[in-house]
Amino acid sequence: MKKFIVFISLALTSYAAHAEWKSYVKNAEAEEFFDSAFISKDSGKIKLWTLSNYAAPLTTLEGKEILSEKSLTTLDCSTQKIGAEKIIKYEKKLAQGVVVSEMETALRLSSIRSGSADQILKEKLCN
DSSP: OHHHHHHHHHHHHHHHHHSOEEEEEEOSSEEEEEESSOSEEETTEEEEEEEEEEEEEEEOTTSOEEEEEEEEEEEETTTTEEEEEEEEEEEETTTEEEEEEEEEOOOOOEEOOTTSHHHHHHHHHOO
């Protein structure tokens, strides 16, 4: 089991290095990216990886510091909703270094707030 976890961690780190990250928002707290190689795009729904690079380390509930977070994101262009079903937190920027934590959840889409990074992503990807 331990070897399997190490393999998965290496595979995810390797994927992050080969992703085609495109920046779409940068502010004092973070820079937001999306991977231009979509996982899928069908009937107005786009599934893709997004990435947040934090300007300063964030501390998890377990007391570990992270500098980036990668999310498996679904953007529904027709309903203007967005959600994430998987989140992976890393010790270094650009989804590099040790995986600090990983979470999977059922996909729940929520409305995109006006003026948010999600709105900017929607405007960039939903044509």
